[in-house]
Amino acid sequence: MRHEIPGVLYRIAPISPPIPLVLDSPHSGTHYPADFRHAAPLALVRRAEDSHIDDIFGAAPELGATLIAAHFPRAYLDPNRALSDIDPSLLDEPWPEPLAPGEKTKSGIGLIWRVAAPGVPMYDRKLSIAETRSRIDRYWRPYHAEIEAAIERAYGAHGAVWHINCHSMKSVGDGRGKEKGRRRADFVLGDRDGTTCDRGFTDFVAERLRAKGYGVAVNDPYKGVELVRLHGRPNERRHSLQIEINRGLYMDEDTAERSANYGRLRFDVSELLREVAEWVRGQV
Numbered sequence: 001m002r003h004e005i006p007g008v009l010y011r012i013a014p015i016s017p018p019i020p021l022v023l024d025s026p027h028s029g030t031h032y033p034a035d036f037r038h039a040a041p042l043a044l045v046r047r048a049e050d051s052h053i054d055d056i057f058g059a060a061p062e063l064g065a066t067l068i069a070a071h072f073p074r075a076y077l078d079p080n081r082a083l084s085d086i087d088p089s090l091l092d093e094p095w096p097e098p099l100a101p102g103e104k105t106k107s108g109i110g111l112i113w114r115v116a117a118p119g120v121p122m123y124d125r126k127l128s129i130a131e132t133r134s135r136i137d138r139y140w141r142p143y144h145a146e147i148e149a150a151i152e153r154a155y156g157a158h159g160a161v162w163h164i165n166c167h168s169m170k171s172v173g174d175g176r177g178k179e180k181g182r183r184r185a186d187f188v189l190g191d192r193d194g195t196t197c198d199r200g201f202t203d204f205v206a207e208r209l210r211a212k213g214y215g216v217a218v219n220d221p222y223k224g225v226e227l228v229r230l231h232g233r234p235n236e237r238r239h240s241l242q243i244e245i246n247r248g249l250y251m252d253e254d255t256a257e258r259s260a261n262y263g264r265l266r267f268d269v270s271e272l273l274r275e276v277a278e279w280v281r282g283q284v
């Protein structure tokens with residue numbers, strides 16, 4: 001059963017006996033709100049999207065899991081950032097509450113992106129407080145509420161829950177330092193250095209991917225950000241793992257079109273989900 005909040009998100013409920021597994025795809029949205037009014041070229045802004053990721057993990061509901069995906073684009077508002085992670089230089093007046101901009105925000109990719117790419121400003125204007133609040137209230141809050149509700153439903157029914165936060169990454173690093181120009185692994189798993197899920201779960205996912213022939217890195221260069229931080233409390237049997245898939249495996253990185261390998265990658269991810277579902281059933 002598909003539940004829609006138009007322009008904001010969709011949720012697909014389990015279509016086989018439910019298991020406590022919740023997936024979310026925060027960055028695959030492609031519905032650009034009319035009030036975005038970015039100055040950077042759309043083609044560049046769209047490179048922030050984790051294109052097709054919700055479809056790649058789309059087998060989840062058949063396996064008893066819940067799948068939630070954002071419709072709004074990440075460059076407009078990133079649900080994988082904390083609400084205090086705002087760059088004050090974006091705003092036309094001071095934010096009325098305390099801010100705590102993190103490292104990513106300082107490089108322009110916080111809750112609201114200041115740049116479309118390194119050196120390319122997203123806007124030719126300052127954003128008002130009202131406009132910023134409206135993005136938070138209309139998109140960030142409902143997205144978080146939907147995930148929290150799904151996780152609490154699963155946890156309430158089973159006394160444990162596994163959350164997978166699904167992403168993609170550019171095949172080659174464009175950041176600074178050692179990341180620049182470095183070819184990334186096929187998959188990067190992030191559990192914030194073992195703090196957001198049982199190490200056994202991370203190891204299981206890594207091992208199943210390696211068995212399918214993929215290269216897997218853990219917490220390098222991505223450890224996971226706000227969504228896994230919020231929901232991962234392994235001592236309460238709440239496990240949250242971030243998965244990043246290398247875009248070079250399944251799409252043309254200039255056009256975002258699916259490549260010839262798309263079907264194979266989607267099949268392998270579906271197999272992984274089937275194995276994860278079995279693992280989760282074995283734990284509860």
Ligand SMILES: [Zn+2]
Pocket residue numbers: 026027050166167168
């Ligand atoms: Zn992402």
